[in-house]
Amino acid sequence: xxxxxxxxxxxxxxxxxxLPIYDVIIIGGGIVGTSIARELSRYKLNIxxxxxxAEPAFGVSKSNSGIIHPGTQNPxxxxxxxxxxxxxxxxxxxxxxxxxDLQETGELIVAFSEExxxxxxxxxxxxxxxxxxGLKIVGRSWLKVNEPNLSPEAIAALYAPTAGIISPYRMxxxxxxxxxxxxxxxxxxxxxxxxxxxxxIFEVVTTKGMFQTKxxxxxxxxFADRISQMAGIDxxxxxxxxxxxxxLDKKREHLSNHLLFPLPSATSKGILVIKTADxxxxxxPTAEDxxxxxxxxxxxEGFKKVLLAARRMIPSISEADIIAYFAGLRxxxxxxxxxxxxDKVPGFINVAGIQSPGLTAxxxxxxxxxxxxKEQGLAFKKKLLFHGRRQKxxxxxxxxxxxxxxxxxxxxxxxxxxxxxEMVSAKEVKDAIRRGxxxxxxxxxxxxxxxxxxxxxxxxxxxMKILAEEKNKALTAVTKKGSGSEIVKGETxx
Amino acid sequence: MIKRDLVIVGGGPAGMAAAISAHENGSKDIxxxxxxxxxxxxxxxxxxxxxxxxxxxxxxxxxxxxxxxxEKIKDIPNIEVSLKSFVVKLTTGKELTFxxxxxxxxxxxxxxIMATGCREKTREMVHIAGxxxxxxxSAGLAQKLINIEGLLPGKEVVIVGSGDIGLIMARRFRLExxxxxxxxEIKKTSRGxxxxxxxxxxxxxxxxxxxxxxxxxxxxxxxxxxxxxxVDDAFNAILGSEFDIACDTVLISVGLIxxxxxxxxxxxxxxxxxxxxxxxxxxYDVVDSVTKDSIxxxxxxxxxxxxx
Numbered sequence: 001x002x003x004x005x006x007x008x009x010x011x012x013x014x015x016x017x018x019l020p021i022y023d024v025i026i027i028g029g030g031i032v033g034t035s036i037a038r039e040l041s042r043y044k045l046n047i048x049x050x051x052x053x054a055e056p057a058f059g060v061s062k063s064n065s066g067i068i069h070p071g072t073q074n075p076x077x078x079x080x081x082x083x084x085x086x087x088x089x090x091x092x093x094x095x096x097x098x099x100x101d102l103q104e105t106g107e108l109i110v111a112f113s114e115e116x117x118x119x120x121x122x123x124x125x126x127x128x129x130x131x132x133x134g135l136k137i138v139g140r141s142w143l144k145v146n147e148p149n150l151s152p153e154a155i156a157a158l159y160a161p162t163a164g165i166i167s168p169y170r171m172x173x174x175x176x177x178x179x180x181x182x183x184x185x186x187x188x189x190x191x192x193x194x195x196x197x198x199x200x201i202f203e204v205v206t207t208k209g210m211f212q213t214k215x216x217x218x219x220x221x222x223f224a225d226r227i228s229q230m231a232g233i234d235x236x237x238x239x240x241x242x243x244x245x246x247x248l249d250k251k252r253e254h255l256s257n258h259l260l261f262p263l264p265s266a267t268s269k270g271i272l273v274i275k276t277a278d279x280x281x282x283x284x285p286t287a288e289d290x291x292x293x294x295x296x297x298x299x300x301e302g303f304k305k306v307l308l309a310a311r312r313m314i315p316s317i318s319e320a321d322i323i324a325y326f327a328g329l330r331x332x333x334x335x336x337x338x339x340x341x342x343d344k345v346p347g348f349i350n351v352a353g354i355q356s357p358g359l360t361a362x363x364x365x366x367x368x369x370x371x372x373x374k375e376q377g378l379a380f381k382k383k384l385l386f387h388g389r390r391q392k393x394x395x396x397x398x399x400x401x402x403x404x405x406x407x408x409x410x411x412x413x414x415x416x417x418x419x420x421x422e423m424v425s426a427k428e429v430k431d432a433i434r435r436g437x438x439x440x441x442x443x444x445x446x447x448x449x450x451x452x453x454x455x456x457x458x459x460x461x462x463x464m465k466i467l468a469e470e471k472n473k474a475l476t477a478v479t480k481k482g483s484g485s486e487i488v489k490g491e492t493x494x
Numbered sequence: 495m496i497k498r499d500l501v502i503v504g505g506g507p508a509g510m511a512a513a514i515s516a517h518e519n520g521s522k523d524i525x526x527x528x529x530x531x532x533x534x535x536x537x538x539x540x541x542x543x544x545x546x547x548x549x550x551x552x553x554x555x556x557x558x559x560x561x562x563x564x565e566k567i568k569d570i571p572n573i574e575v576s577l578k579s580f581v582v583k584l585t586t587g588k589e590l591t592f593x594x595x596x597x598x599x600x601x602x603x604x605x606x607i608m609a610t611g612c613r614e615k616t617r618e619m620v621h622i623a624g625x626x627x628x629x630x631x632s633a634g635l636a637q638k639l640i641n642i643e644g645l646l647p648g649k650e651v652v653i654v655g656s657g658d659i660g661l662i663m664a665r666r667f668r669l670e671x672x673x674x675x676x677x678x679e680i681k682k683t684s685r686g687x688x689x690x691x692x693x694x695x696x697x698x699x700x701x702x703x704x705x706x707x708x709x710x711x712x713x714x715x716x717x718x719x720x721x722x723x724x725v726d727d728a729f730n731a732i733l734g735s736e737f738d739i740a741c742d743t744v745l746i747s748v749g750l751i752x753x754x755x756x757x758x759x760x761x762x763x764x765x766x767x768x769x770x771x772x773x774x775x776x777x778y779d780v781v782d783s784v785t786k787d788s789i790x791x792x793x794x795x796x797x798x799x800x801x802x
Contacts, residue, residue: 251758294714297624324618326626401583401591405598412596417580420529421755425593455616457632461643475645480628484715487628488645489742492670 021201021212022046022185023378027192027227028219029056031064031168031362032354034175036217038094039366040373041182044381048213049176049184050206052191052223054482055442057172060221061359062445063245063296063328064168065285066276068092068102069357070160072109073264076129080337083361083368085131088162090363098174099392100166105275107163107259108138108147110154110313116263117156123264124158134161147257149314163259167277168359169445170393177435178390182383187211188438189482192220195230202231202347215347215373222293222331224352233342236352240293240329241268243285244302246310247324248317249453250422253279260313269356271309273317278422278448279397283310283317285328296327323453330355339365341372349373393431397423397448418466419459421452429463433470441481443467460487499523499799501590501603503581503756506535507781508772508788509609510563513573515792516607521799522572525601527579527592533567534560535611537781539638542662544689548782559781584608584756586763604802605767605795608757609788612750612773614659617711620748622654624710629717633659633747637666646670648743652720653677654708656684656691658779660747665694674700675739678722680707680729685749687779707731708744717742750777769795 024040026033029051037049053059068091074081095102111117124135138159143150180186187208194205195216204211220227225238248255255273262270268287276282286302303325310317333353342348349372351365358365374380396404396414408415413427424447432446440456440463443449449463450456456463464478464487479485500521502509505528513526532538537545540556547553550562567573576594583591588603614632631639631647637659639645649672653660656679664674677695682705684691695702703722709731710721719740723731752774760768771784771791778784 251755296626297710297712299623300621300709303621303623320619322618323616401598404593408593408596408598415580415593415597416578416595417529417593420580423580423582453616454613455618455632457614457616457635460635461638475643481715485628486716487647488639489648490646492640492644492646 019210019212020046021214022048023213024215024217024373025050025202025204025211025213026217026219027204028059028221029053029172029176029186029188030059030061030219030221031057031172031175031359032221032351032365033217033219034172034179035362035366036219036351036369037179037184038175038182039363039370041179041184042382042386044383045378047184048211049179049186050190050192050204050211051186051188054188054439054479055437056176056186056188057169057445058441058481060329060331061168061172063243063326064359065245065272065274065282066165066168066359067259067274068164068166069360070107070127070162071130071132071357072107072123072127072135072158072160073269074130074357076126078336079339080357080361081130083337083364084357086364087357087361090367091166091360094363095166095171097388098178098390100171100174101277101398102164102166103275103277104161104164105258106159106161107261108143108157108159109261109263110150110157111263112153112155112312114155119263120156120158127160132160132162135159147260149255149316150260151313151315153312159258165259165275165277166359170277171359173436173446174390178387181387181390192227192230195227197345200347215349215376215378217349217351217369219351219354221354222329224331224350225333228350228352231342231348232345233348233350236333236338238293238352239332240290240295241332241355242288242290242295242327242329244298244306244325244327245282245284246303246306246322247276248281248283248321249323250279252281252321255281255314255317262309262313271306273310273313280323283307290329293329296329298325298327302327324451324455337361337365339368341376347376393435393446394428395447396425396428418462419447419449419452421454422448424449426466429466430470433467438471439479439481440464440467440487495589495600495602498525498601498603500605500607500795501525501527501601502607502609503527503590504535504609504611504772504774505530505533505575505577506609506611506772507537507560507563507784508611508774509607510567511785511788512607512609512771512792512795514563514566514570515789516796517570517572519793519796521796524573526567526573526575527581528575528577529580531578533564533575533577536634539634539641541641542666545781548780549785581756584759586760586765588765588767605799606769607791607795608768608770608774609772610753610756610774612777613753614746614750615748617654617746620654620746622708622711625713627713627716629713629743630711631743631745633657633663633745636663636745640666640670646672648672648741650675650741651743651745652708652739652741653745653747655679655746655748656686656702657747657749658686658690660745661686661690661694663745663747664700665698668698668700674698675741676701676703676722678703678706678708680705680725709736711744717744720744752777767798
């Protein structure tokens with residue numbers, strides 16, 4: 001090799017000139033990262049999401065309660081309060097465009113004493129300042145008619161009609177599918193290890209190699225402080241706050257008509273009785289600070305605490321109604337969201353500390369981030385063709401029999417029921433895989449198969465087979481949530 | 495809407511015995527709905543012996559026991575078997591809706607026998623705290639993975655509860671070369687059959703902890719260990735008695751509960767001509783008793799039809 005060729009090779013190794021330079025890279029494929037990606041994908045920009053887990057939504061978003069908050073519980077001057085009220089409106093539009101069901105349930109903040117009832121006025125006043133519509137304070141007789149299972153101890157409540165529920169992970173999948181359709185590159189199992197900025201371009205070193213980008217957005221949830229440090233900004237810390245949630249049997253679907261909140265405390269909205277997009281009521285969450293941002297263990301104390309608090313709201317809730325529980329971590333960084341361009345590292349935008357009401361605020365956060373990028377000189381030119389809509393995925397459990405019957409006639413495998421508890425067909429499982437699910441949890445989050453009262457006892461083997469077949473891999477390679485979580489350890493002797 | 499004299503929901507030992515018995519007692523128009531792709535229910539994954547001692551006075555495996563009934567049903571043209579048929583609705587008017595690949599069917603029956611079996615209690619129902627990694631199985635799922643699919647769920651196993659399936663699976667794992675680190679039972683005595691304790695646990699020197707419980711499961715991707723404590727009479731963990739067991743798998747075998755979600759759709763109404771038998775009525779210890787009682791259910795249903 002000539003000296004010149006050697007020199008050239010060294011230059012190329014030093015900085016791979018064949019690598020594309022993205023306009024925007026977003027670190028984190030949760031509700032925040034995918035909302036930003038989908039918003040930016042309207043424009044002629046080269047965009048990628050880097051996600052360290054096997055699938056999007058596997059971090060903070062997977063354990064979100066799914067509440068679309070009206071904005072009643074934030075200080076009027078807060079950023080999150082403003083983004084929540086704005087996001088509440090935007091989420092409805094996006095959910096319609098992407099075929100994600102949003103149920104308008106309304107919420108009640110319930111007072112159990114005269115003192116608490118007095119505090120409702122202050123909450124209402126703050127919410128009105130933020131622009132939350134339709135609020136009213138209701139008394140005993142209203143509650144008796146509209147929320148018959150509520151404890152007779154409840155004396156008044158603040159009613160906010162714009163509260164709703166949505167499936168948080170299905171929203172993330174809808175956003176990431178739609179972003180991908182609009183040419184956003186989504187790289188899973190891609191963990192960021194190092195960030196350099198030798199010239200005006202960021203070099204993001206990951207477990208899947210190097211990525212280069214002009215603008216870098218940190219939406220890394222529980223790991224946002226570490227990513228920010230890598231980029232050279234070390235002025236906040238993520239303090240994970242654990243929340244344990246308990247899911248009730250779908251049989252108790254009509255336990256409550258609204259989302260039920262107690263009066264909020266300084267650190268949390270308290271223990272709620274809510275509905276979920278799939279029909280199962282949910283009680284929780286707890287709020288415990290932890291220093292381990294992977295500590296998603298549930299506890300006996302959490303269980304007792306939640307059950308006690310939920311029964312205070314709805315006395316008929318029984319221990320036997322609980323079919324599942326899990327813990328999630330809120331990425332807390334002080335009292336408010338941190339959304340800002342870091343002038344010390346031009347082109348680097350932190351979107352951190354997005355705890356509640358992050359799911360609701362996400363589309364407003366995306367618009368705010370787009371605005372920051374514009375200010376920082378990124379050129380926004382609309383694409384000629386933006387695919388704004390997404391084909392809604394089918395969930396038999398939400399359909400009438402006549403619709404189900406029509407579907408089965410069109411495709412026989414809608415009649416091939418895989419998950420008995422949640423009524424999920426082989427076709428829905430295959431569709432989930434074709435839309436991007438690559439793990440058993442990914443299928444569960446998208447379809448609810450394995451999430452019912454038997455916890456996958458009956459359907460796990462069948463779903464493993466469908467996944468192995470669709471992905472053309474061995475049954476032994478099927479994982480719960482990515483490498484290291486293989487369902488089985490091998491084959492039997494015989 | 496199609497019409498049938500007798501519809502039986504469930505093609506396990508209870509449903510099959512009821513169908514044969516109803517036919518023997520004069521029913522000529524029987525539809526047997528089974529959600530799986532074969533008859534026999536859970537017997538198909540029970541490849542150990544011990545079935546049929548009472549009813550056939552023989553020692554049979556689960557599949558052998560089931561096949562005696564499957565063969566008989568094949569020879570009875572008046573029993574129509576519909577496989578992969580999943581019932582989604584039952585009304586007090588004795589109308590059933592079921593899905594199968596290719597169609598949704600509604601059927602009105604003069605009589606119905608529900609033989610929908612039971613399911614295993616889950617980790618969630620006994621509130622075991624901790625993480626939720628891969629490697630936590632109901633004993634029955636582990637049995638299906640090994641015996642039907644030829645897959646080994648894990649290599650270092652801790653079993654929670656001493657239900658019969660758990661005990662049998664302890665032996666099954668040992669025969670597959672896996673290590674069974676412990677069976678943990680919260681009660682003072684085993685809840686499984688004495689013969690299973692002797693043949694599956696004692697004969698293999700498997701550590702058996704009575705009056706103990708798992709207090710926490712650890713592991714982020716895959717199970718890594720469990721914490722175990724001795725318990726007092728109120729099943730509370732005794733302080734200071736805690737120890738850890740390293741393992742990659744936790745089997746849950748804490749009992750069975752009747753699966754009656756369809757029946758619940760009738761909201762407890764008394765529906766003449768609607769019968770229940772087998773494990774969906776109550777959880778039996780041995781299948782021979784299920785057969786005996788389900789034969790009676792088939793006979794009673796046939797009598798009911800005659801009286802219409």
